Amino acid sequence: MAKLGLSPNLSTQLAKTLPHVTEPTPTQEALIPAALSPADVILRAHTGSGKSFALLLALLSKPRLLFRHGGGAPQAGISAWIVVPSNELAEQYMAWARALIPPQLADTMHAVIQCVVRGEDAAQQMTRLRETPPHILVGTPTRLLEVLAQPHGETLLGLSTLRTLALDEADALLQLPGRFPSEKQVWRHLAHRAPGLELLNYAMQRRATHSGGERRLTVGLERGNARRPPEPVRRTQYRGAERTQDLATPRACEPGTVPLQLICTSATANSVLRHFLGARTGWLRTNLRETRDTAVYLDQTGMSAGASASAALPREIAHACLVVDTPRDTGEVPGELHLPPIRNLAHVGKHAAPDALRPDRAPVVPSDAPAEHEVDPALLETLAFAFAAEGVARGLALVPSRWSLRKTQAALEALGVPVQPLLPGERVVAHEEPVLYVLQTSSARGLDLPGLSHVFLLGLSAVGDAVHYTHVAGRVSRIGPSGAVRPPGTVVTLLRGHNRPDSAAVSSAEQRMAALYHRLGLSPRTFDLSLLDAARGA
Numbered sequence: 001m002a003k004l005g006l007s008p009n010l011s012t013q014l015a016k017t018l019p020h021v022t023e024p025t026p027t028q029e030a031l032i033p034a035a036l037s038p039a040d041v042i043l044r045a046h047t048g049s050g051k052s053f054a055l056l057l058a059l060l061s062k063p064r065l066l067f068r069h070g071g072g073a074p075q076a077g078i079s080a081w082i083v084v085p086s087n088e089l090a091e092q093y094m095a096w097a098r099a100l101i102p103p104q105l106a107d108t109m110h111a112v113i114q115c116v117v118r119g120e121d122a123a124q125q126m127t128r129l130r131e132t133p134p135h136i137l138v139g140t141p142t143r144l145l146e147v148l149a150q151p152h153g154e155t156l157l158g159l160s161t162l163r164t165l166a167l168d169e170a171d172a173l174l175q176l177p178g179r180f181p182s183e184k185q186v187w188r189h190l191a192h193r194a195p196g197l198e199l200l201n202y203a204m205q206r207r208a209t210h211s212g213g214e215r216r217l218t219v220g221l222e223r224g225n226a227r228r229p230p231e232p233v234r235r236t237q238y239r240g241a242e243r244t245q246d247l248a249t250p251r252a253c254e255p256g257t258v259p260l261q262l263i264c265t266s267a268t269a270n271s272v273l274r275h276f277l278g279a280r281t282g283w284l285r286t287n288l289r290e291t292r293d294t295a296v297y298l299d300q301t302g303m304s305a306g307a308s309a310s311a312a313l314p315r316e317i318a319h320a321c322l323v324v325d326t327p328r329d330t331g332e333v334p335g336e337l338h339l340p341p342i343r344n345l346a347h348v349g350k351h352a353a354p355d356a357l358r359p360d361r362a363p364v365v366p367s368d369a370p371a372e373h374e375v376d377p378a379l380l381e382t383l384a385f386a387f388a389a390e391g392v393a394r395g396l397a398l399v400p401s402r403w404s405l406r407k408t409q410a411a412l413e414a415l416g417v418p419v420q421p422l423l424p425g426e427r428v429v430a431h432e433e434p435v436l437y438v439l440q441t442s443s444a445r446g447l448d449l450p451g452l453s454h455v456f457l458l459g460l461s462a463v464g465d466a467v468h469y470t471h472v473a474g475r476v477s478r479i480g481p482s483g484a485v486r487p488p489g490t491v492v493t494l495l496r497g498h499n500r501p502d503s504a505a506v507s508s509a510e511q512r513m514a515a516l517y518h519r520l521g522l523s524p525r526t527f528d529l530s531l532l533d534a535a536r537g538a
Helices: 008-017 026-036 051-061 087-100 103-112 122-131 141-148 153-157 170-174 183-191 195-204 231-237 271-280 377-389 405-414 466-473 508-520 530-537
Strands: 040-044 065-067 075-077 080-083 113-116 136-139 164-168 261-266 295-299 317-324 342-344 394-399 419-421 435-440 454-458 489-496
Touching (some): 008 087, 087 136, 113 122, 141 153, 164 170, 170 261, 170 271, 261 271, 317 377, 377 530, 405 419
Parallel strands (some): 080 164
């Protein structure tokens, strides 16, 4: 790892504490030198490819920021922010840092890295920042904005002298509208800004970046080999540039000042993000002649070079979808697995038309599902069957955000599933026996659970859109102790169908899921239902 530019002390400690990390992944080979260079960075790489860990290593290798007041001893300042969308990802950074710091230096960890998130004592966090400014500060945008709003908040966070501002899961932080947003979506995005966008805008009002400058309306729209986009695309599809005048204008880097390095990483750092940063705001401009040495766009998926949409996900991940067609019989005994009628989603190949399940081929009827806040027993019974049929040793079930984790846990345990609920900010307990972690989908972004073989998505609200599915699917097949070799993994989506068992109809939920598979270029595998048929026969 030292050949990438990491400091010798960090490389030595990395070899001692994490001896299985012998070779960097391709993503780490690209990101670490770029983050250590005086340039802004946008990185798109698969989930589980080690980009967050690489970001931490690069920032730890940067020199400490020291100030000398008069003849006194030098005092440290905050050199870098790592802004994350969730407490879970912040805790992951802290866990890595604890593993990298020698035990005899554990008492000095606050001088190296600190975390400011909601859910912890705010006064204690502020006291630590004031008494021992860290080299790296990890935080969520909401808490960082709360600190900035306090007296002397900018000084406390070192905004005026900060060297690097890194947005991990940048698209989740900024919550940009899609590629072809409606007028209402654009208005909502600007009128009700995401906390991550508010924080970035606050910083851009006060600091200049390496590549910031005049907006170029074509930035981010480049096709393969950075070709100029067609005129109709430039003229009609991205008319949002003139509606961002209330966002900060890029500041010029004044002589004698050090520009702020802006780093944005995500598995879905696509043209929408690049166009926003380069054309709509001008904060980070890539693929321009004048920013050739001050900004870099790293695409480790190959999609910018013409790879298909399926490249958004690692090829080691398999996908399956089970549909439950009839509601649960209320006369059944609670806690008993009654195996509701289950079938595979109608097959939609990679090259199928988007309307593969259109109404003239099969009538589309509304999905028969309970209210959003009600735990769905039919989906939980199907989950119990799938968990047993696949022989899952370590799985993760993502349930809708409005479901009660307590009720979900009780229902699954009654069905014989070994459940471990994950609460926000709680550390994961290792299990040698088979286990199914259960988490609300709103907390899944950036979560790292090593060794997962399966992810189960319960309902369309857990699936979300193609971007969200890409991230949650990346919880499996993550690079671990084996190095750069990805283990296989499976993502199983569970959907409610309809209450017409003798009909050829399809539910609206499975039609939407088929469209999502098509957009991502995925062909779901057929789930083996032979055990279900045998159980019914018995």
